Amino acid sequence: MTDHLLSPVRIGSMTLRNRIAMAPMGVEIVGDDGLANDEVVRYYEERARGGAGLLITEVAAFAYPHGANSVHQLGLSEDRFVEPLRTLTDRVHAHGAKIAIQLVHHGKISRVDIAKGDPVMVPSLPEWRGSFDMVGDLSGDELMAMAAASGGVESKPQYREMTTDDIAALTEQLGAAVGRAKDAGFDAVEIHGAHGYLASGFLSPQWNRRSDAYGGSHENRARLLCEWIAEAKGRAGTDMPVWVRLDALEYRTPEGITFDDCQVTARLAVEAGADAIHLSAYGDSTSGRAFTEGSLPDQEARHAALSGRLTRDLAVPVIGVGRISPATGNEMIAHRKADLIAMGRQLLADPATPLKLTEGRAGEIRPCINCYVCVAQPFFDRKVRCAVNPVLGRELELADVERSAAEQSRTVAVVGGGPAGLEAARVAAERGHRVTVWETGEQIGGALRFAALVYEPNLRLLRWYEHELHRLGVDLRLGATADVDQIGAIDPDVLIVANGARRVRPEIPGVEQDHVFDGDDLRDLLTGSGDGSAIKKLGLTTRIAVRFGRRLGVLRDPGTVARLTERYMPIGEDVVVIGGGLVGVELTEFLVERGRRVTVLEEGEHFALEMAHPRRWRVLNDLRDHGVELVGQVTDLRIGHADVQFRAGDAERTVGADTVVIATGLEADSSVADAFRAAGHDPIVIGDAGGVGYLEGAIHAGFHAARSL
Ligand SMILES: Cc1cc2nc3c(=O)[nH]c(=O)nc-3n(C[C@H](O)[C@H](O)[C@H](O)COP(=O)(O)O)c2cc1C
Ligand code: SF4
CATH class of the missing domain: 3.20.20.70 (Aldolase class I)
Structure with a gap:
């Protein structure tokens, strides 16, 4: 009211x-x-x-x-x-x-x-x-x-x-x-x-x-x-x-x-x-x-x-x-x-x-x-x-794009329910097209879902997309991989591929250990949206707890998970985050809010450059106030059983860690689009499937893909 x-x-x-x-x-x-x-x-x-x-x-x-x-x-x-x-x-x-x-x-x-x-x-x-x-x-x-x-x-x-x-x-x-x-x-x-x-x-x-x-x-x-x-x-x-x-x-x-x-x-x-x-x-x-x-x-x-x-x-x-x-x-x-x-x-x-x-x-x-x-x-x-x-x-x-109906209503298949795909689907549906979104996860959101967990305003955006796609009658195929055969069977007028980025594990000695998680692992553990393989890395009791949580469906909602993780999280007390870009820094804020002691290691000189600088000022200053050490120009990383060794400038350093999080290595994933092209389709490729552009880039690409349909 x-x-x-x-x-x-x-x-x-x-x-x-x-x-x-x-x-x-x-x-x-x-x-x-x-x-x-x-x-x-x-x-x-x-x-x-x-x-x-x-x-x-x-x-x-x-x-x-x-x-x-x-x-x-x-x-x-x-x-x-x-x-x-x-x-x-x-x-x-x-x-x-x-x-x-x-x-x-x-x-x-x-x-x-x-x-x-x-x-x-x-x-x-x-x-x-x-x-x-x-x-x-x-x-x-x-x-x-x-x-x-x-x-x-x-x-x-x-x-x-x-x-x-x-x-x-x-x-x-x-x-x-x-x-x-x-x-x-x-x-x-x-x-x-x-x-x-x-x-x-x-x-x-x-x-x-x-x-x-x-x-x-x-x-x-x-x-x-x-x-x-x-x-x-x-x-x-x-x-x-x-x-x-x-x-x-x-x-x-x-x-x-x-x-x-x-x-x-x-x-x-x-x-x-x-x-x-x-x-x-x-x-x-x-x-x-x-x-x-x-x-x-x-x-x-x-x-x-x-x-x-x-x-x-x-x-x-x-x-x-x-x-x-x-x-x-x-x-x-x-x-x-x-x-x-x-x-x-x-x-x-x-x-x-x-x-x-x-x-x-x-x-x-x-x-x-x-x-x-x-x-x-x-x-x-x-x-x-x-x-x-x-x-x-x-x-x-x-300004009139969303208000004006397309000359001809067409069938549009969107492969990938992350922010780029959601925006493309929303705008296409607003313009009167019949839209189907195929998403391999159990829910829509893709990268936005995890982003919604670590940064609350993103949750409001996710909820808005959920509301709008429902209102506009977009057909959501969740837990479904749209392969060449399935798309071929429905033969859409337009195919939009927005399958997101791929995470590439950096070659750091020790990276294969069980206490080392990458973004996909965390997504898997905290949002239940992966294949569940990361659970194998946990101890028995934690494994049971996480499996139980998945089965009960409590991991479905990022808001609930954000609240639950304030009490419990399968992540140690001393965390080293490798990668001080937007993802690493947002994650660090989430961990610090949940009482973890965090060190961030970044190979470049600056942190969170993908964030608009006023937000960067706020976040980095808050992290420093909470005792987070932000170490730049880091080289020669090695992950031990309970620590991370590295070189920062001229100094050799060791920082204790019971959990290490890798927050680097996103790269465009063109494999899905390539497969469609090989089968004779002519997909419009947007979002991180075409180049890593984070939330803004993804949403803008989705909008522009749909405006001309
Ligand atoms: C892009 C931008 C430009 C702004 N320019 C002005 C301005 O010309 N004059 C002014 O008094 N405040 C300016 N502000 C501050 C806003 O008037 C407002 O006080 C501030 O954004 C806080 O309100 P909000 O949280 O609702 O955005 C600007 C804010 C933004 C976001
Ligand atoms: S760009 Fe400005 S208006 Fe738009 S979502 Fe960010 S803070 Fe809000």
Whole structure:
């Protein structure tokens, strides 16, 4: 039930059909001119069609290109920006949603100014540079790409401490932009007072060391923001609400914004005329840890208690944000922990989330899996992508794919029920084809099933595929190997091969011992989806327990297994994981959560490079906090009876291990496709059967295979 979330609400003079707002997201779909092109318009239109009450646009630079973080963001500094934005607001309004524009000056993070060598406006010259704890877990390519977004490694910001004339001029520019926003048909304005940008820099005791009327006391630090609010209100008039986004906290920043500061600022902002407060959070911009604590929280509803405190303080609505699911958002509103809920990533993953809730189709909502692929892109000044929603960023071309029936309904056989096969089957069925999926395991999911065990958000995705395939009437042949004869007998119009990757055992001395498991063994033991051969490696009692569990079917559900393994697992106390890629690191997190002491050995320099870097920061830092040793550049591995020996740099080392897990050696498995080709079929080969692309690659390949059928 999400009645509270779906009830109407007012912000100032504006009434919204429900309390779901799309959080502002700089998705960089804009070209290099700051104009709302057709692709941008369609991206927002899809979110309006999806039922949100309010859309808040991405950061729009009111002094564009000055004070912009990228040329690929909306501009509002000249009249030429108005007309395309008018098209955008018209299209959004046609679907019953309201739209606010988020106005920003990026202050010390104005990458466009930095790249050009132009002065970068700041409240005062920075004294603290940040912890830079994010650097160590980035690859060389990632560091170069980030530097390129600010003009290259040689490019250094030329800071300019703002004079009062600068402040007045900027306030005037903001006012003019609000006037243009009104002309363009926006319903409201959100002033960005968070995330380390200019206004938030003024609010922060760390970044604002001024001794004039704009620095020092709470009132002085909030002066710029309050002047902006007053200016915006003056231009907006009484029928266009204006509010601010604030940081509840500035994590890992000495003398950073505290929640007490935020409460005072919020009160002052309301006194200055703000019609609402949107409560986000921030942290040291050079800290990977701070990123997933503050503005992009990993923890669900991390700041709900703080937004709850603000709702009690203020007479205006409070917008809560930060990994809030519909159910939690509903609870938050019911208990006045927020008046509206902003959802960011969930509306990237499924723009129709609000509509599906409204129509009682919650099971159809495609979940965001908190993988941070989307938000990794703007770091490199690249257009957003979503791991689970291949349409994101290409709405103009792809948004109608699932809505439009194919010209001719065909029979489609999909060999392999992993993520690539499931997505291909789902999209093909949506388009009206008759689809059969052949899966050798007893249940669908393939690699996603094991991934769902070790990382809970993946379980939500698996459940969604189960729901959708059932809803769409896809014929599932489980425990069935589709060989050439069987496929030949049904003679499908289209054959899609998505049989996944093959695991190749590395040639490490000692790898054949019974306490050494690879991914297939673990899948076998923990999900019951293999041939059962790994059970032979266990001691008698454990063997009986695992066989019994299989027979009872308790291994069928990854959620149940995840809970059971918190109490018991046929894995020793001291574990060495060989391979520090995504699979090894996810598995390590799972083991550590179950009390195991783990050492990860990786031949490369970096860990989990296949994870989008913000998630990587979060996971690796958590592992280190839990005492996991991550050893890179490992060579000369040898597995003993109770230890693993290896060389790391110049040092010979030995680490005790009663279990060793091999998490390396995935390679494309073309054998199934080859057999079909030899028999005269012309299969479409996708997912890890064609090349290892992990979840995102598999889902996208599945989608694209089915869209053209
Ligand atoms: C791709 C991406 C871009 C973002 N860009 C902005 C932005 O332009 N302005 C802003 O205030 N917050 C931005 N955010 C933060 C979101 O508004 C939101 O606060 C954050 O994603 C947490 O909400 P969620 O967990 O529902 O995604 C961005 C987030 C994402 C994922
Ligand atoms: S990329 Fe990942 S985190 Fe971002 S919206 Fe998609 S599923 Fe969610």
